[in-house]
């Protein structure tokens with residue numbers, strides 16, 4: 274089957290191969306074995322011993338870049354399956370020589386091949402697809418299944434940040450956090466109405482700006498993920 278790819282996309286893919294801050298491993302490289310920097314991102318790639326924070330489903334990487342500029346003593350890695358989106362953040366970091374940024378083009382489902390136990394301090398989930406209906410269990414990034422996956426590399430009691438325009442995703446994740454007695458550090462269903470935007474470092478993502486223009490409220494949840502117990506899934510609701 275012929276797959277049509279726009280010219281812009283192709284040239285971005287080609288250009289991205291020249292960036293030393295982007296990793297695009299083949300399926301075989303991560304499906305059956307561990308990625309070369311697993312457990313060693315700080316020492317071998319960033320060449321420091323700083324903490325690591327991930328942005329999952331990073332799109333153009335606004336948090337990866339924005340936080341890296343604010344916190345030069347922390348390493349940030351953005352992960353997304355869409356190369357033409359990653360290109361925007363990767364190009365900026367590459368041109369501006371921002372040293373504490375990397376991007377990985379892969380499916381989040383394979384993330385365990387990239388990071389070892391206790392390697393990550395925090396995870397940002399920035400406007401993940403809410404994955405309604407049948408997709409929920411397989412693809413929603415805050416299900417018990419995904420949180421259990423994150424625990425394999427997140428430090429004990431590490432922090433998860435969720436920003437979303439979706440009340441369904443927000444309420445679902447809040448319910449999951451309450452059910453599992455996770456420590457909720459912050460919750461708001463109207464970030465820009467109720468709170469000081471500095472809480473989220475004043476950074477707005479590409480999708481977020483569109484949602485705000487369309488009149489959606491932005492929800493934000495920050496919670497800790499301990500390791501000691503199994504994570505339970507909330508009873509299935511209508512979504």
Ligand SMILES: C[S@@+](CC[C@H](N)C(=O)[O-])C[C@H]1O[C@@H](n2cnc3c(N)ncnc32)[C@H](O)[C@@H]1O
Pocket residue numbers: 329330331332333334352353354355358379380381382399400401402478479480481
């Ligand atoms: C709605 S967009 C949000 C992008 C960006 N965070 C923003 O706020 O502008 C969701 C992003 O998650 C990525 N994504 C969704 N599921 C993914 C998965 N399983 N693995 C990797 N990326 C995924 C998509 O490619 C897309 O870029």
